[in-house]
Amino acid sequence: MGTSIACGVQRLAAPEFSSIDAVLIVSCDMPSVTTAHLRALIDAAPTGGERVASAYAGPEAEAEAEPVRGIPALLPRADWEALAALDGDQGARALLRQAQTRTVLLPHGTFDLDTPADVDRWRRAVTAGPPPAP
Numbered sequence: 001m002g003t004s005i006a007c008g009v010q011r012l013a014a015p016e017f018s019s020i021d022a023v024l025i026v027s028c029d030m031p032s033v034t035t036a037h038l039r040a041l042i043d044a045a046p047t048g049g050e051r052v053a054s055a056y057a058g059p060e061a062e063a064e065a066e067p068v069r070g071i072p073a074l075l076p077r078a079d080w081e082a083l084a085a086l087d088g089d090q091g092a093r094a095l096l097r098q099a100q101t102r103t104v105l106l107p108h109g110t111f112d113l114d115t116p117a118d119v120d121r122w123r124r125a126v127t128a129g130p131p132p133a134p
Contacts (some may be wrong), residue, residue: 002086009083021048023080025092026072031122032108033072040104041074049076053096056109068110069096069103 005025012020022045026033037054044052053069071091075083079095086092095101111122 001091002088005091006084006086009080013080013084020077022074022076023083024072024074027112029112029114030072030109031113032106032111037104037106038072041072044102044104045074045076049078050102051075051079051095051098051100052102052104054106054109055103056106067103067105069093069101070109071096072106 009023011017012023024038024041026038033054041052041054044050051074053073054071055067055069057067070093073092073096075092075095079092082095083092108122108125111118111125113119113122
């Protein structure tokens, strides 16, 4: 994850992208992500200079008694130097955990689909109703 983010952000540093204020990082294996959620992230940063993460309950949230901040997330140009330095499988989690990070709730955000068992678990969860509030 970190290597991929770094590669993309390093490319955005090119002069032809100088008018871009923020980057939206999204994973393709999160079935609860909708265009409405992505729009809410963008709307939560009206100037493009704010960092906005998705907030969802998960194993870490239960231990920490607060929602996890994660992707999808909108990261402003001010964060790009740190993002460009990422390496390996660690993404932007450290940035997203900073206190000034705004959040938008993402119900069922802990689900990611890597196996057929994950798909079955997702289907059971969404037919059971909304998750408990974080």
